[in-house]
Amino acid sequence: MKTIASILLLALPLALAHQAQAVEFKPLDNAFVQQSAAFGVTQDNWDHGAHAGVTFPNAYRFTPHMEISLPVDVNPREWPERPQALLQLTAADLDGEHSLEVLLRDRLKNHSMVVLNKGSLVHQHFWNGYGAGQTHLQMSVTKSFTSLLTSIAVAQGKLDMDRAIIQYLPELKGTGFEDATVQEVADMRSGIGVTFSEGKLWDDRMTEAQDWNGDSKYPDMRGVMDYANTLDNHRPIGKVYDYLDVNTELLGKVVEKVQGQPLAELLESQIWGKIGAQQPAKWMSNRNGEVVASGGLNMTTRDLAKVGEVIANKGVSQQGERVIPAEFIEALFQGDDKVRFAWQQGKESALATGWYKDQFRVLDIKGHKFIAMVGIHGQILVIEPKSQTVIAMNSGFGEMEPPRMAILIFQQIIPAILDKLAQDKA
Structure with missing residues (x-):
């Protein structure tokens, strides 16, 4: 007769096979940094x-x-294929019409x-030495992933978006965030004031706290909370959309x-292990493992599309699981005054x-209303x-x-693709 202990030992490998691997901290890739320095990067x-053309597929290594x-037993479903000649479509640049391939x-x-x-799957291409299984820095597309995790906390009854943010982060008392709600912060309506560093769309003090360009040069900036505590208001709270990473x-x-x-x-337990992702994701962090919530996710373009597919399917995965x-998706798409x-x-x-x-844009362009996740230098996820x-x-x-760049992508290329697919009745 088998003992209870032996039964548990036999069952343990099966149970572990259905668990996700643990998130693992990876230090700076010094060998790659040295190799890059030989090329002036x-x-x-x-x-x-x-440098974006070569560094963004390798960003997490810096x-x-x-x-x-x-998950150990991942076996994602492949999309059925229905190829469309989308690169042969045309759209305009300042000098006239060109194929989407050229643009x-x-x-x-x-x-x-x-x-x-x-x-x-109606189209996929990979250029410039970039492969289907290779991750790519998503920049501010990352913001929308942070918001998706927020929506899950709300659905679980753990977070009230209408409460003041200081009720969750009392460390912010006395700062410009003191009177803002979590929702106003999520909508970039916090009224906070930030002075951008020259030639950038962010304040170097924050990226220093994130070790974005190497170990921080500011001893008093050891994390984003240190940075947030230096900020004050410059606009009325709730009234103006002002896009700032610190939110x-x-x-x-x-x-x-x-x-x-x-x-x-x-991210691993609530999203990545449920969407049928095919490759591990990399989330850039500082030396303490504090991830860059506003711009540090690296993932393949195919896995990014899988996230879009879940949103298009009202939050349900290929496997029929609520993710x-x-x-949240309905409220996002409808907006409010x-x-x-x-x-x-x-x-x-x-x-x-x-x-x-x-942390999402909803745009109405040329008869198409779609959700957009957007990152600088051309990182895009659109869901119609x-x-x-x-x-x-x-x-x-x-x-x-x-x-x-914004005009080419959002007013020309995306409408051309959506128009073409609207004609396909398959």
């Missing part, structure tokens, strides 16, 4: 636009990072694009506080009718619920966010 300048593993490859320095429609960093801190776990572990709360008004006060209102809510279309792309454009 250093920790100080790896994120410069001139900083410490947390590796987010797959993407030659003018936007695109590395990859994966397009899904009604659950089928996302604090949103991530709130989630960690109510969940009692680091963001990387939450993202349906109520507060975010509509705030959008109109911001600079992005010139690009499109829309709003920014919960009506047509069940997902467009994931990664790029290495040489400037951060010039108007021409």
Whole structure:
């Protein structure tokens, strides 16, 4: 007769086979940093636009990072294929019409694009030495992932977005965040004031706290909370959409506080292990393992598309498992008067009718209303619920966010693809 102990020992390997691997801290890849320095690329300048074409697929190697593993028994379903000649479509640049291949490859320095429609793979390409199984820095697309983890905490009853942020992070008392709600922080309506460093869209003091360009040079900036405690208001709270990374960093801190776990572990257990991801993700961090909640995720373009597929399917995965709360996606897509008004006060209102809510943009362009996750230098995930279309792309454009790049992507290329797929009745 088998003893209870022997039965448990036999069952243990089976149980472990269905668990995710532990998130693992990976230190700086010194050998790669030295190899890069021989080509003039250093920790100080790896994120410069001139280097983005080669550094973004290798970004996590320039900083410490947390590796987010797959379930041991992962066996993701492959998409059925229904190829469409999307690169032969045309759209306009300032000098007239060109094929999407020319606009993407030659003018936007695109590395990859994966397009899904009604659950089928209709297009994928990988250029510039970038492969289907290779991760790519997503920059501010990361913000939307931090928000997805926030939505799960809300659905679990652990977080109230209408409460003041200091009720979760009392360390912020006396700062510009003191009177802002969690929702206002999530919507970039906190009213906080930040002075950008010259030639950048962020304050170097924050990226120093994140070891983004090597170990921090500021001894009093050992984490983003140290940085946040230096900030004050410069706009009315709740009234203006003002896009600042520190809002996302604090949103991530709130989630960690109510969940009692680091963001990387939450991403692995709540999202990555459920969407059918095919490769581990890398989340860049400082030396203490504090991830960059506003811009440090590295993942493959195909896995990015899988996240879009879940959103397009109202939060349910390929395997039929609820991943993202349906109520969150619906509220995001519908918006509200507060975010509509705030959008109109911001600079992005010139690009499109829309709003920014919960770290996502919702845009209405040329008859297409879609959700957009956006990162500088050309990182994009677009979801159009009506047509069940997902467009994931990664790029290495040489400037951060010039108007021409935004116009080409959002007013030309994306509408051309959505128009084409709207004609396909399959």
